[in-house]
Every structure is written in structure tokens, then in C-alpha cells.
Amino acid sequence: MTNQARGLHAQLLESLGPAITAGEYPPGSVLRTDELAQRFDVSRTVVREAVRVLESMHLVESRRRVGVTVRPTEEWNVYDPQVIRWRLAGADRPRQLRSLTVLRSAVEPVAAGLAAQFATPEQCAELTGRALGMVATSRGRQLDAYLVHDIAFHRVVLRASGNEMFARLGDVVAEVLSGRTRHQVMFEDPDPAAVTLHVQVAEAVREGDAVRAERLTREIAVGALQELDVLAP
Amino acid sequence: MTNQARGLHAQLLESLGPAITAGEYPPGSVLRTDELAQRFDVSRTVVREAVRVLESMHLVESRRRVGVTVRPTEEWNVYDPQVIRWRLAGADRPRQLRSLTVLRSAVEPVAAGLAAQFATPEQCAELTGRALGMVATSRGRQLDAYLVHDIAFHRVVLRASGNEMFARLGDVVAEVLSGRTRHQVMFEDPDPAAVTLHVQVAEAVREGDAVRAERLTREIAVGALQELDVLAP
DNA sequence: GTGACATAAACGTCGTACTTTTTGTTCCCC
């Protein structure tokens, strides 16, 4: 775990957050700060700080006399990277992975189109480099090295779009991609068609062809969705 | 303000959050908990809780011996509804509004396509009702009533997509739409073409025509972007 | 000049005492 003891409250958070998002404390259930303090052997101050954070994620609601109640799932801040990480580590990982992939399929094509218009020469170069890296590692069981390039590629596209909302999804995409490689059994080398598409996207962006970049990225997204359909029923 | 004194720490947050997002404390600047406690006349405990929340939003970073330093803008959790609200209330509202509208233009068409496939009969009914409501309030300076229907319409589409990530963007869209109506001077009645498009989207969703629903919603998005280009240079 | 050590500044943690709010209960009056 990334539990580097960056403070007691952070450790507590790393216990409570996953537990709540995993449904261990179902919505509506109540926690009491005293009880938590005792159970985790920390002061109430520490518990309160952790609860404040969970509250800011809309995972729980703290009301006087009542306690800390877990909020219904629909109200959670599911865009919070921390929450995403917790949920991806938990039980309904497949569902989560699907949600995020659908989001990707909506966002990345548009981002690629914008990138074709606004990418700097440096970003174009980086993109081409990453695409070449993907080609170079696409055969011979080098999935880890491939993944690094894949993540970097998508991150550059999102950032090059010039839209900060898109850029911030880089982490999400990284989680999805690495999750896919790490968790789902991928014995085989990546789909050659996908690799080619990445190269072509880099090309389109470099040439400033927004329409083509968008269309190609949409094809990549469709592929990712189909792959998900095959691997997770 | 929605400053209902739900606790001292929340009040402090409502002071610090907007100040930071507005750039009043530029990235890199440091705050000290002692100093804040003194300045706002609260205990350090309260300050620390507020700081914890800001930290979870990645707005600040608290390090020993250094203090609480404001993080660079690119690291902020810009999907946090609270952060969005603060930034929309602040100075760079136009930039923010554009970012969010671009996000909408990417997400909503895909959401509409999914809604056409998965919307329940109740959701179809609600959608049609809202579209009709928009028509009914589209003339004669009833912008407020129109806005209510508009927001509800988009919210239903996002929820009907069946994707929780999309569903959670309902609040964001609501902020964007109400912000547009409230802030930018809209003397005139809404664009009749847009109203018609909404009616047609409701139609397409009801008939399960995903491709048409997506295409029509994309037209709405393009319109929103163009409108933004005209009103904000 | 470099490295080890001392120092102090800031946050981190804790225990305790007090306050506020909500809720449930009891008791009195109608």
C-alpha cells in the first residue's frame, strides 16, 4: 500500500475510505467519532480531521447528536482521484472500470481534436515519440514498457488539448490503463490495430488534422470498450 | 452566501477556498496555521480541519517546518463541485465557463446516445415534459422558468445514460447553465433553434435512436460553444 | 569547502473541558 505514514489522519483515511467505498459501511450506517478513535487507537482530533476529508468527498455527512452517516452512492464525488483509486481497489472494480472507460470514450476524441489544433511542437514530438515507443514494445511480452508509453501518450493528448478539465483526467486514464494491464489477464501482446491507430493519431495531431485525430481516437475508444465487453461480461 | 454557519471550520473554508482559487494567495505562497487561527479568531484545531479539506482538494499542501503552501493550479481537483463553485464565483469565471462548456460538448452527446438505449419510460416521459416546458417558456422573458426546465432536461439525460460518471456531471451542467443565464446578459429569449433541438433529442431518446440523439445533442453543444465565442472573446 | 550537528520553526498529536444541537422522554395541564 502507499501507506507511507504521512500522518495518522492519512492512515485512518486509508482505512476508512476504502472500507466505505467498498460498501463495508453501507449508506445510511453511522460511525461515531469516539468509537473510531478507540478502535483505531488515535485521538478524536485525528478522527475528526479524517472525517472532514471524507465529508468533503461527500462520502459521509456529520451531524450533531446523530453521528457520521454514510451518504448514498449517488452523492459521492466520484471524480475525486482518491475515491477513484479506492473504488478501483475494491470489489466493484469491473463496474468502475467500465464507467471510466465510457467517460474516456466521450472525452478523449474531443481532446484529440483540440490537441490537433493547439498542440505545441514539443507536445507533437513527445506524442510521436510515445507512439514509436508503443510500436517498439508492442511485441515480445513487454507489456509493462508498453503501458508506460501508452499512459504517457494519452496524458500528452489530454494536456495538449489546452483544456484543464481534460488535462486533469490524465490520472484517471492512467489508472484505467494500468488497471487493465495489471488486473485483467493480458497474456498476449497488445492489439496491433490499436498500436497503428495511436501512430496515426500522433500523425494527425502533428498535421493539425482535427477531424481525423478525433475520428481515430474514437476508434481507439471503441476498441477499448469492445475489449471490456469481451473480458468482463 | 450559503454560509449558514454549519460549523466554524466550514466558515473558514468559505473564506480560504475562494481566496485561494481566486489567486489571492498565489501558488507557492505559504500560510501558517497559527497566523490563520489568529487572523480569523478561531482555534488552531478549526484551522487544521479546514486545511485538511483544502489539502484533499489538492489546493494546498501542508509540510512540517514549512507551512501550508498553495499548490500550482494544474494540480487542483477541478472536478470538485466546491472548487468549481468557488472558481465560478471568482475572477476567471469566463475561462472556467469555457472549460466546462467544452467538457459538456464532449460528454453530453455520448450521454444522450446511451440514454436513447437505456432510458426508462419514466425518464423518457420526464424528458419530453421538460422539452415541452422549455417550449412553453421560451418566449416572453421567462428566462428563469426556462432555465429550470433546461437544467432538469440535461440532468435527466445524464442520469438516464446509466453511467454514474456522467450522472455526477449534472451539478456541473446546472452551474454552467445558471451561470450563463444569470451572469451573461441575456436580455433576449433563448435561441428557438436550440429549443427545437431539445424537443428533437427527447424524441430521439424516446424512440431509442441513439445515433440521432447523439448527433442532435452535439448540435446543441456546438451552439453553446458558439454562443460563448460571441459573448466572451 | 564540506560534512556533521545543533536549533528552532512549523505542523502533528493528544487529553480534557466546555458548548451546542438534536432527540427522546417525562410530566403536567387541558
Place this chain on the structure above:
DNA sequence: GGGGAACAAAAAGTACGACGTTTATGTCAC
């Protein structure tokens, strides 16, 4: 007997003071 008002208890909120811990920084010796 029923309803309403006052009261009691429970749980979180707030405050404070003391001590612990980390770490940037400066100093001193080599």
C-alpha cells in the same frame, strides 16, 4: 387520555494547552 412544553441525555462541535516530530537552516569544527 392526549397533547404540548420543559427537561435530560447523547453525540458531535469547539477550544485550549502541552508535548512530540520533522525538517530547513545555520553554525561549527575539521
